[in-house]
Ligand SMILES: [Zn+2]
């Protein structure tokens with residue numbers, strides 16, 4: 001089994017050494033992981049990300065871990081890159097300079113509001129809450145023209161601070177999924193939501209069903225910011241995906257996707 005969303009302390013808000021994440025993955029019986037630490041190219045979110053100067057260290061650390069653990073675990077190198085059109089040049093430059101296996105695209109900063117921070121307090125007014133959710137999905141639609149990612153991370157992360165998707169926005173969500181399906185990329189099934197306010201995966205089970213009917217593939221990630229969280233809630237994830245009809249997940253090597261069986265998760 002794979003876990004394609006593993007952080008490191010370089011982002012300034014995760015615990016444990018990179019080696020500890022690798023050891024945890026081996027203990028949990030995974031066959032492949034992808035370090036997908038934050039790269040936030042600019043703006044106020046910058047402090048939640050590794051610095052540009054740290055990227056060579058990050059890549060070297062992954063090479064060293066492969067030397068030690070490569071016979072037991074496939075270790076991929078990736079980045080979780082925020083959708084920040086103003087910083088496009090920086091991102092283009094970084095992606096051209098290193099041999100990443102996978103880039104996860106994320107949309108965290110919606111009209112200046114960090115939808116993924118535990119410290120963010122969403123507005124209490126219903127209209128303002130709904131318009132934030134609307135802006136999130138409008139942003140995801142704009143993100144479809146952004147060529148810098150292989151899969152989209154935690155598609156409905158906007159729920160993290162307790163916001164919900166109102167029924168009136170269902171057509172917008174459907175429009176996003178329809179357009180996303182045309183791109184041929186994968187979404188991430190992210191299990192961290194079970195430990196956050198929504199107490200469900202990102203995306204929710206109902207969205208997974210829509211994705212299946214649109215032939216949208218998934219990769220799988222725990223979003224571990226702590227070694228203990230590697231592969232956390234994967235039993236539930238595999239059960240939802242299998243019951244929906246999925247039999248494979250996407251993995252990546254040098255930004256080319258391949259498929260792995262969903263069935264190799266035996267606990
Ligand atoms: Zn993070």
Ligand SMILES: [Zn+2]
Pocket residue numbers: 080106108116153154
């Ligand atoms: Zn994220």
